[in-house]
Each structure stands twice: as C-alpha cells, then as structure tokens.
Amino acid sequence: DQQVKQNSPSLSVQEGRISILNCDYTNSMFDYFLWYKKYPAEGPTFLISISSIKDKNEDGRFTVFLNKSAKHLSLHIVPSQPGDSAVYFCAASRSGGFKTIFGAGTRLFVKA
Amino acid sequence: DAGVIQSPRHEVTEMGQEVTLRCKPISGHNSLFWYRQTMMRGLELLIYFNNNVPIDDSGMPEDRFSAKMPNASFSTLKIQPSEPRDSAVYFCASSRGTGGEKLFFGSGTQLSVL
Secondary structure: OOOEEOOOOEEEEEOOOOEEEEEEEOOOOOOEEEEEEEOOOOOOEEEEEEEOOOOEEEEOOEEEEEEOOOOEEEEEEOOOOHHHOEEEEEEEEOOOOOOEEEOOOEEEEEEO | OOOOEEEOOEEEEOOOOOEEEEEEOOOOOOEEEEEEEEOOOEEEEEEEEEOOEEEEOOOOOOOOEEEEEEEOOEEEEEEOOOOHHHOEEEEEEEEOOOOOOOOEEOOOEEEEEO
C-alpha cells in the first residue's frame, strides 16, 4: 500500500529549462509535505517543504505546489542546472505523528 | 556539527550470517528512524524511535530484523540470519521532534548478502 507515489522513475531536461517532478498521495491525513534530494553514495538531504495550509512555497529556484483536492504536489526547478541531476524523493507526514512516508523517487537528468 | 553517522559504509556477507548496522544520531535529536532503499520500493520506513523507545516497528519485514536504541546516541539494526533479498542500502535518520520535521540522514550502509 503505497501512500506516496512518484509515477515517473526518471526525467530528462535540458539545462536552463524547467524541471517538473510530480507526486501523488492517498492519505488525506497528511498535512506536511517535503522534497528530498539524493546524490549517489550519499543520504537524502532536505530540499523544500510545504504545509497543507498553503498551496505554494518558493525557495530560490525551487517551488513546491500543493493541490489538496487532487492529493497532488509538484516540485518545479527553474532554471535547471546540471548539478540538479539527482534522485528526488517526495515525502509526507502528519502533524504530531512520527512517520514520514517516502515515494519511490524520480531520477532527474539535467543535460548541459 | 557532526551529522548522522552510520557504520559500516559497506557490508558484504554470506547468506545466513548475522549483520549489525550502527547509527549515531545528531546530538539533541530525540527521534531516530531506520529506512531501507531498494529499486522497487524506494525508501521504506522500517522502525522509528522517540526518546529511545521504539514507537512503530510495523515496517520491519520479518522477525529476522531487530533494532535497539540503548541510549540517545546509539542505535543498531540487526539482521539474523541474513538473506540475499536483504541486499539494499540502509539509512538511519534523526530529527528534533515527534514528527513532521525534516529528517537528517546518514550516508547509509550498502549491504550485499551473497
């Protein structure tokens, strides 16, 4: 039972263009969503988050959008850079809860 | 400020052997999580502790897996006996609170069971 789904295993984008990574969730109790970035041979690192009371959060080149009615969130990277090439994990949790549930990840390739 | 420290970085063992993975969380963090990463399932939560107490171990795949946290600065994940299907990267993560906060991950242990 995958509560957080990332249906695209990989994505390839040209440098300078926009990268859009998508994530769907099934549990309506989730109220906090996060994106993590992972390079090879390293652990995931926190990138950006959004609370369910918002529909957008922006941090530099990274913006996360949340559509609660569709139980969908997306991460936009503009402009994409070769250093952004990594695996991106979507994650969800509940306030006061302990569990953070991760999706399977999307591997992003940014071509120079 | 040291991050989450895991050891060993790589472990190669034979089927049937006992494997122990170790984790030192960030000082002051009171929640600790063990995750397993595989190609098919991504990052699976195995177990998490709060204030050294196991809160939920429903993600532990079988009785062959066990985890302990004897104090605030150390945790182990043990597999006995190990099987080839246990081969994966195992991550330890810690956080400050009881949930919802961002997690800080270690570099992981790459386990290969032959």
